[in-house]
Each structure stands twice: as structure tokens, then as C-alpha cells.
Amino acid sequence: MIRDNDDSANLAGRALEACVRGEPLRIHGGGSKTFYSGTGEGRALSTLAHTGIVHYEPTELVLTARSGTPLAAIEAVLAESGQMLGFEPPHFGSGATWGGTVACGLSGPRRPWGGGVRDAVLGCRIVNGRGEVLSFGGQVMKNVAGFDVSRLMAGALGTLGLLLEISVKVLPRPECETTLCFDCSSVEAQERMIRWGGVGLPLTGMAWDGRLHLRLAGPAQAVLAAARRVGGDRPVAPEALWNGLREQTHHFFSGEGDLWRLSLPPAVDIGSLSGDWLIDWGGAQRWLRTAVSGPDAVFAAARAAGGHARLFRGANSTATRCAPLAPALAALHRRVKAAFDPVGILNRGLCQEAS
Amino acid sequence: MSAPEDLRPFECDALSAYTVLPWIAVLPETVEQVRAVLRLCHSQKVPVVARGAGTGLSGGALPVAEGVLLSLAKFNRILEVDPANRLARVQPGVRNLAISEAAAPFGLYYAPDPSSQVACTIGGNVAENSGGVHCLKYGLTVHNVLQVTLLTIEGELLTLGSLGLDSPGYDLLAVINGSEGLLGVIVEVVVKLLPAPETARTLLAAFDSIEAAGKAVAGVIGAGLLPAGLEMMDKLTLRATEEFVHAGYPVDAAAVVLCEMDGMAEQVEAEIAQARAVLAAHGALEVRESRDEAERRKFWAGRKAAFPAVGRIAPDYYCIDGTIPRKRLAEVLGRIGELSEQFGLAVGNVFHAGDGNLHPLILYDASHPGELERAEALGEEILTLCVEVGGTVTGEHGVGIEKLNPMCVQFGAPELRQFHSLKAVFDAGGLLNPGKAVPTLARCAEFGRVHVHGGRLRCPELERF
Ligand SMILES: Cc1cc2nc3c(=O)[nH]c(=O)nc-3n(C[C@H](O)[C@H](O)[C@@H](O)COP(=O)(O)OP(=O)(O)OC[C@H]3O[C@@H](n4cnc5c(N)ncnc54)[C@H](O)[C@@H]3O)c2cc1C
Ligand SMILES: Cc1cc2nc3c(=O)[nH]c(=O)nc-3n(C[C@H](O)[C@H](O)[C@H](O)COP(=O)(O)OP(=O)(O)OC[C@H]3O[C@@H](n4cnc5c(N)ncnc54)[C@H](O)[C@@H]3O)c2cc1C
Secondary structure (H helix, E strand, O other): OOOOEOOHHHHHHHHHHHHHHOOOEEEEOOOOOHHHHOOOOOEEEEOOOOEOEEEEEHHHOEEEEEOOOEHHHHHHHHHHOOEEOOOOOOOOOOOOEHHHHHHHOOOOOOHHHHOOHHHHEEEEEEEOOOOOEEEEEOOOOOOOOOOOHHHHHOOOOOOOOEEEEEEEEOEEOOOEEEEEEEEOOHHHHHHHHHHHHOOOOOEEEEEEOOEEEEEEEEOHHHHHHHHHHHOOEOOOOHHHHHHHHHHOOOHHHHOOOEEEEEEOOOOOOOOOOOOEEEEEHHHOEEEEEEOOOOHHHHHHHHHHOOOEEEEEEOOOOOOOOEOOOOHHHHHHHHHHHHHHOOOOOEOOOOOHHHO | OOOHHHHHHHOOOOOOOOOOOOOEEEOOOOHHHHHHHHHHHHHHOOOEEEEOOOOOOOOOOOOOOOOEEEEOOOOOOEEEEEOOOOEEEEOOOOEHHHHHHHHHHHOEEOOOOOOOOOOOEHHHHHHHOOOOOOHHHHOOHHHOEEEEEEEOOOOOEEEEEOOOOOOOOOOHHHHHOOOOOOOOEEEEEEEEOEEOOOEEEEEEEEEOOHHHHHHHHHHHHHOOOOOOEEEEEEHHHHHHHHHHHOOOOOOOOOEEEEEEEEEOHHHHHHHHHHHHHHHHHOOOOEEEEOOOHHHHHHHHHHHHOHHHHHHHHOOEEEEOOEEOOHHHHHHHHHHHHHHHHHHOOOEEEEEEHHHOEEOEEEEEOOOOOOHHHHHHHHHHHHHHHHHHOOOEOOOOOOOOOOOHHHHHHHOOHHHHHHHHHHHHHHOOOOOEOOOOOOOOHHHHHHHHHHOOEOOEOOOOOOOOO
């Protein structure tokens, strides 16, 4: 059972007070993703008392929940109705909250087919840096009234607003799911990913970790037919593989060196960087573990390929995580931050791009 | 161009009830020329309205009298189709359908399919975050655009998004989608391409009440199906379209539901069988299944021709665009029926039932004094109703100038202020498409004086005048 508790008046009050005093607030949920978001300045403000599913109607494919609600509890409620979050979010710990999930904007292996966090977001209620409670978007699939502030919140690390409630589109859980794998080199794997990604198979995962793994999902007949078309072996514990990729418990992630995330067009070759590679998202997300390639080389290679790189987990916590944005874009980011949080009280210093 | 006869083609978009001649119209051919125009306008404080094909239905591309109309008609080249990365790089004036045509040789297509897709441009689609029949399964424009390059009013070139699936920093790409030309002029778009589905098959189900049809639609979704299209037409629309295209629709039915599945052959077969069972279980009078491509097209012919068909039975019609939670469908349609009687104007309903996006068509005759005003007042009532049941005042046509008053119903002063401050981030002087999309607080205060909805007074902190 999820406790139903509306703590928004308190949270908004704290934000207003902080705004008046000009004192920063460090928003936190379960504390599961600090390694990713970094630790902001100021007094801790917990969302953990702000819990509950406000609205869930399976036939509408929409769920609205308060930000401190445990992610695991939301997934359990959806599963009871045969539904799920299409973006397959990582938890990175048992305390992951709904607010932290949206604020970090991370998506699992299903992302290229199920959409990312921002794709699922339909609406939200936030407290901005002035302590005002604002509602944007809504609980319907199609809504183009006003600027799309709700999607802007996804991945903003709580620097533009403290999320109170978020509504998302949810998806039916497929009737059947199967995984196939193939022994092949990374080059061969990429060729197959391009080919299979272009023909409309019912895919929900394509990753390479030394072997190529393909996840198919849909009605049983369709999955069987697709599996017959592609061939391959059936692994023993496919769930463990996809969970391991999502939660980074896969052995690849526990090695030495910095862990880089490269977000790229799926078919590009980025062989110039040395280190160990893992390919996910059908080629659109690549993980590089390296003690050899330095930040400048990684940033440059990713940019040249049409994407970008981020130091996801680094040994040195003060290291630069992202390449600086182009000056005009950086200035725009700072102005966006100021439009929502003029005094700079929300998670000060967390969005590197905006500071 | 500055001669009145040259400016005439730009005086309105597809919301033709409003017309304004711009001061001048320019048709640049290069990004540098667009930049020069914007810089000049910025330094001289002259307003600029960007325009694609002008098919917008909310007056978004309506010129301003003392301003420049900036047409992107000459930016009509597809710069690159990259089948391996499943993307296309195009100029903003490229027509929506032209992208799918260019991608077809590679077995790919561009999913968002507004009904105006033969004419409307991708720049306009991004500015309006357009959607179509495919939305429920494949999303809106925002879900299918990877990168947008735009010029700010100051002439600064910005690239938002990346060729990957995300980009560092804030998701400003999401904000540009649906920004109605208020934030910048889009000069290049990179869109996602999807594999063209192997097969598509459609069910046509007839019901003896709107309510039963609405419940059947919810049933289809509740059963775990995600159709590529899930549409509904009421009796008035059904009869009008049947007379027009002779698709063989069951004209005695109170409502018809079209449900299309697409994908691999085996998948479509399984899903169609399941959908058919659900529709039957919800009391469908009959369920027809398209046997071949020709029949599938015939099923859709009526739906696609619904607007012109209704246009034939009345001198004028006013197309509304609101979205509601699906479960309130029967109730809202019932209420629209009552309002229709109250205002003395017939209303036809044809809509994207799968995502609750309604398009009531209000029939009127502009040659009868006062009828246009009555149609507009009825439209506003319907949109207010949409907000009251938890929906929104626009699902896909945008706010433009048309829905400024209903925006005051949906949003309070703090939200509107936040919108204005976001606008100022991009365009501090308010020169890009002024007077559209986001109402001023003064306007809402004035509107609120006459309309108090559900007892909630909007903008209560503002003085009434
Ligand atoms: C009970 C508790 C007390 C803590 N006290 C301290 C302390 O005193 N000092 C200290 O240095 N650290 C403290 N932490 C750690 C602190 O929580 C992390 O720094 C936090 O920012 C990590 O994110 P998270 O807890 O929200 O995790 P997640 O829930 O995974 O969130 C990750 C990111 O999302 C943001 N976020 C989460 N919820 C929201 C929301 N609703 N709206 C907007 N943004 C959101 C976070 O600010 C963070 O940027 C504490 C953690 C807990 C659980
Ligand atoms: C018969 C018919 C059916 C329709 N069906 C649908 C439908 O199913 N779904 C749907 O969503 N819409 C539909 N529409 C509405 C319309 O076609 C869409 O809103 C479309 O996206 C508008 O594109 P356009 O090129 O005509 O833009 P315009 O009408 O020229 O402009 C629309 C807005 O976009 C801005 N704009 C245009 N180009 C740029 C640019 N390059 N940079 C910045 N701003 C720009 C303009 O300033 C304006 O605010 C329909 C219209 C008609 C007439």
C-alpha cells in the first residue's frame, strides 16, 4: 500500500521561504541517483513525505503520482493492470522516487521503441523558484496549449522546479516477450542492428556486450514469427541481462576506469576511442569504460559523430562531466534557469550546463 | 512584396474568419537572408510572423498589420535521407507527406500524419506540435523530431537536440515543439524515420449509441491493444460522408468506430482478432474487417473526407479542437448535443477517439447576421467543457489567436506569467508572432469578468475592469 499524503503546501512554503531569504535548497527523494545528479548546495528538502497515486485509469493509459512515491510501488500498481512505464527507468537503488526518476530523465534498454521519460510526460505540477505552485500540461495524450513546460522538467535535475506531481502516458505490457542472442563482433552486431532496426520487427531491446541480444515483445504469434525470422540462441536468464543493463549491475559496469555514456546516431562508427565498449539502444547509447581516453578525446569523438558524451560515473568527482555548450546555447540555458528560479534556490549548481 | 495584391495570399491561414494584410511579405531563400531580415526587424523593433503553408486552423500565421510576414516557402529541400540512422534532414518548408515519399524507397516513413499532410510544412508541424490519426501509437511531432535549428529574433543560430536520442542540458527541443512561432524561426529539422509497417488492417464497427461506442473504445485500450488509429464518427457526420464518398457506411448507426492495426502480418492478425472480439463484446451491431488494401482505403475514405463532406451540408462550419479524458466521452458528447440545441446550431462529431481529441464541427451560415458570433460562442462553451472534465482547449490545432480566451479558462495567472517569462528568454522584445498563443493577463482578467467557470474565478488577484 502506498501512503497517500499531500505535502505540497509544506514544500511550496519551504520554497517560498528560501526564495525570500535567498537560501538554496537541495531537493532529494530517495538519494539513489546522487552519483549522477551531483550534490547541490543548501539545505536538504525531502520529497519523501509527498506520496500517493493521485489518479490512475488503466483504460486512459495515464497515471499521475506525487513525486515522493517510490518508483517500485508505481511499477507494482501498473503491473496489476497489465501495464508498465514504456521508458523502463533504472532505479539505481531501492529508494528511487517518482520525482527523482523524472528529474534525472534516465531510460532503460526499451527507450528507442518505448520512448524516453520526456516522451511519456503529459503534465506536471511544480513549485518554481518563487515558491509558486504551477500546473502545466494535463492528463490527456494530446495537448498543445501553452509552452511544453512539463517535458522541460524531465532531466532538468530539479533545477527549474520542484516536481510535485507528474502525469505520464503508460503502455500495455506485451503478452509475450523473448530474447535471442548471437555470437558476433561489435561491427557485425551493428550491421545487424541497422538491418533489423529498419524492418519493423516487434523489438524492445538491442544490445551488444560481446554477444548481440535482441528482445522481442508483442502478441505470442508475432513474437514467435519474428524469432523464426531472425534465428539465434535463447539465453537462460534473459530478464537478468536486461535488468543488469538497466540497473548497471551487469559485470561490464563494475570494471576499472571512468564510465562514459555516449548518445549517438545508431549507425556511426566511433572506433577511435580506446577502452571497453557496451552497446545499447540499438546503437544509440554506448557505454565506454576507459582509463586511457581522456575527456577531450571522448567529447570530440562524440560531437564529430553527431551526438554527445557524459561522464556517467567517474573516479574523480570534480571532473568535467559534459563538454561545454556553444556560447549562445549556454546563455539561453542560464536565462531559462533564471525564468523559473530567479534567485537560484533550486538545486544550485546541479545543472552544469546552466551554471 | 508590399503591393496589396501580392500580400492578399498571406492575409489569413486556414482560419479564414480573420484576415489582416501584413506591412510587407518576404520570401528568403537562404539562412543568411532570414538572419538579415530578423536582425533588421530586431534593430527596428518590427514584428515578424513566420509562415509555412498557412494551413493552420487557429490563426497562428495571421499577419500583423505593421509587421513582416516571413514565408519559408522557398526552404523546400530534403537535404538528406539517412536510412542507416533512420533520419531525414529537411528544410522547414518541406511538406509533411514529401518526407515519407522520400523515405519510401528505403522502407521507411515519417509517422505524424496531420490530415493536412499533403500541404502543411514540417516547420509548421514543429511549431504546432501537430498530430494525426497515428498519434496514439506513434506520438506527436515532438516524439518524432531529433533536432531543430532555429534563428532567434536577434539572428543567433541555435541547434537544439542531437542526432542521438537526447542532448545535454535542458530539453529545449521539447519547448520548441508547439511554440507557435513565438520563440524562433525554424530553419532546419531532423526527423526520425520509422520502418514502414509490413501490413495494416482496419475494423469498422457500428453502434446504436455514442455511449456504447465510447465504452468500446475504452475496452480496446483496456484490453492492452494500441491501435495505429482509433477514430469515431457520429450519425450526422456519418450520413454526410456517406452521401459524399459512398464508402458503404452503416448510416443507420448512431456511431461508427474505425480501428486500425499495423505491423508484422502475424501481429496484425492477432491484434485484429482481439480487437474484433472486444468491439463485439461491447455491443457492436456489426464489425466489418478490411479484406484488402482497397477496402481498407475505402473504410478510411469517409473519415478522411469528413470535413469537406460536412462542409457540403452547411454554408460554413467551425472546427473545434479540444481533448478530454476518454472515459468522459459519452458525457461530453451528450452535453455538446444539449449546447447545440441551446445555441440553435447543428454540431457534427468526428474525432481521434483513441486519444480523446474531439473535433466538433459547428454548422452555421455566415450570411445570417450574428451566426458566426454564435458559432464562436458555442465553440468557447465546448472548450470550457473540455477543461472542466480534465482536458485541454487544444489537442492539435494550437492556440493561435483563436483560443486566447479559452486559455484563460485552462491556466491561472502564475502559469501565464511563467509562459511569458519563458517567451522573454528567447524574445525579450516580444517581436516574434506577437499576440498569439499566450494571452496577456489583462485579457484574461477582462474575459474572467464575464465568464466564471465552475465557481473558480481566474486571475483573482487582478483588478477587474
Ligand atoms: C533522508 C535523506 C536525507 C538526506 N540528507 C542529506 C544531507 O543532509 N546532505 C546531503 O548532502 N545529502 C543528503 N541526502 C542525499 C541527497 O538526497 C542527495 O544529494 C539527492 O540530491 C539525490 O537525489 P534524490 O534523493 O532525489 O534521488 P533521486 O530521487 O534519485 O533524485 C535525483 C535527482 O532528482 C532531483 N529530484 C528528486 N526529486 C525531485 C523532485 N520531486 N523535484 C525535482 N527534483 C527532484 C534531485 O534533486 C536530484 O537532482 C539525503 C538523502 C536522504 C534520503
Ligand atoms: C484540412 C485541414 C486538416 C488539418 N488536420 C490537422 C491534423 O490532423 N492535425 C494537426 O495537428 N493539424 C491539422 N491541421 C492544422 C495545420 O495543418 C497544422 O497545424 C500544420 O502543422 C500547420 O503547418 P503549416 O506549414 O501550414 O503552418 P502555418 O499555418 O503556416 O503556420 C502555423 C504556425 O507555425 C508557425 N510557423 C510556421 N513555420 C514556421 C517556422 N519555420 N518557424 C517558426 N514558426 C513557424 C507560424 O508562425 C504559425 O504560428 C489541419 C488543417 C487543415 C486545413
